[in-house]
Amino acid sequence: DKGRESERERESERERESLIRMTTQTDPLAKSVRGTNPQNMMEKITRDKVYAMTFWKEKCFAVSAETLVDLAVTDLTQIGGIYGGNNRATEFLCLALKMLQIAPEREIVIEFIKNEDHKYARLLGAFYLRLVGNSAEVYRYLEPLLNDYRKVRRRVKSGGCELTTVDAFIDELLTKDFCCDIALPRLAKRFALEATGALEERKSLLEEEVGEGEDFETVIEKAVDEEMAKRRAMAMPGETVNVDGDDGEADGAATKKKRSLEEEEEEEEEGEKNSKKKKKKTEDKEEDVEIAEANALRLKLGLKPLRG
Numbered sequence: 001d002k003g004r005e006s007e008r009e010r011e012s013e014r015e016r017e018s019l020i021r022m023t024t025q026t027d028p029l030a031k032s033v034r035g036t037n038p039q040n041m042m043e044k045i046t047r048d049k050v051y052a053m054t055f056w057k058e059k060c061f062a063v064s065a066e067t068l069v070d071l072a073v074t075d076l077t078q079i080g081g082i083y084g085g086n087n088r089a090t091e092f093l094c095l096a097l098k099m100l101q102i103a104p105e106r107e108i109v110i111e112f113i114k115n116e117d118h119k120y121a122r123l124l125g126a127f128y129l130r131l132v133g134n135s136a137e138v139y140r141y142l143e144p145l146l147n148d149y150r151k152v153r154r155r156v157k158s159g160g161c162e163l164t165t166v167d168a169f170i171d172e173l174l175t176k177d178f179c180c181d182i183a184l185p186r187l188a189k190r191f192a193l194e195a196t197g198a199l200e201e202r203k204s205l206l207e208e209e210v211g212e213g214e215d216f217e218t219v220i221e222k223a224v225d226e227e228m229a230k231r232r233a234m235a236m237p238g239e240t241v242n243v244d245g246d247d248g249e250a251d252g253a254a255t256k257k258k259r260s261l262e263e264e265e266e267e268e269e270e271g272e273k274n275s276k277k278k279k280k281k282t283e284d285k286e287e288d289v290e291i292a293e294a295n296a297l298r299l300k301l302g303l304k305p306l307r308g
Contacts, residue, residue: 080155081181
């Protein structure tokens with residue numbers, strides 16, 4: 001009986017190890033990223049925290065690229081990295097690691113990023129591309145997301161959530177070395193990619209709205225002139241037009257400063273007057289005491305008293 005029981009324990013242990021390997025191993029068809037296993041883009045200690053999460057064990061087992069899309073749309077309600085006193089991993093990190101594990105086709109990742117209906121799935125695709133994509137791809141597909149100003153929830157270290165925006169998260173991916181407790185690969189400078197022809201010069205939405213044959217600076221100057229004309233038309237007769245919006249505040253500050261200086265001078269003058277009065281009263285009292293002493297002495301000698 002003991003032999004059979006030990007055999008069953010060894011068999012269950014082998015099954016458990018096999019299950020762990022199935023949930024943690026990378027897809028054999030996945031291409032290496034920067035010469036290494038794609039999962040190595042996330043530090044081992046962070047991967048271990050992800051593997052220990054219930055969400056990973058229940059939802060991320062035997063997930064394909066198609067089912068991953070459903071998980072990103074239905075289960076992803078916030079972004080973030082490691083949180084709480086026991087250092088738990090967010091669902092965002094779990095799905096990011098799953099994408100590193102199965103290495104979906106680049107077209108699927110781009111569809112994640114271009115999906116305007118589901119902002120969290122969009123950010124998941126952007127985060128994954130930042131980890132595995134080259135610099136030109138990162139700039140090409142992530143910069144358009146800087147025009148997305150929708151609010152998203154972000155899990156913070158303390159365990160609570162804070163509000164941020166899509167463009168702020170994308171700016172963090174493009175400018176910072178760490179994001180969601182993950183070290184981001186080095187990103188080449190944009191001007192260097194433009195110089196080599198790998199990337200076109202970036203155009204803002206304002207420049208795109210300017211018509212053909214028009215200079216951007218000329219359009220800006222024209223808009224400023226129109227705004228100044230509107231303010232002059234709305235101003236009352238004899239009223240000075242405030243173009244920059246700062247003159248009124250400066251004048252108010254100067255007036256307040258002038259008043260405070262005048263008040264200080266008045267207080268100093270009043271203090272001097274009070275001190276002179278006190279000094280005079282003290283001198284009068286001393287003089288009265290001297291006269292009283294002199295009169296007492298004169299009274300003993302039989303002389304007339306002095307006048308006070």
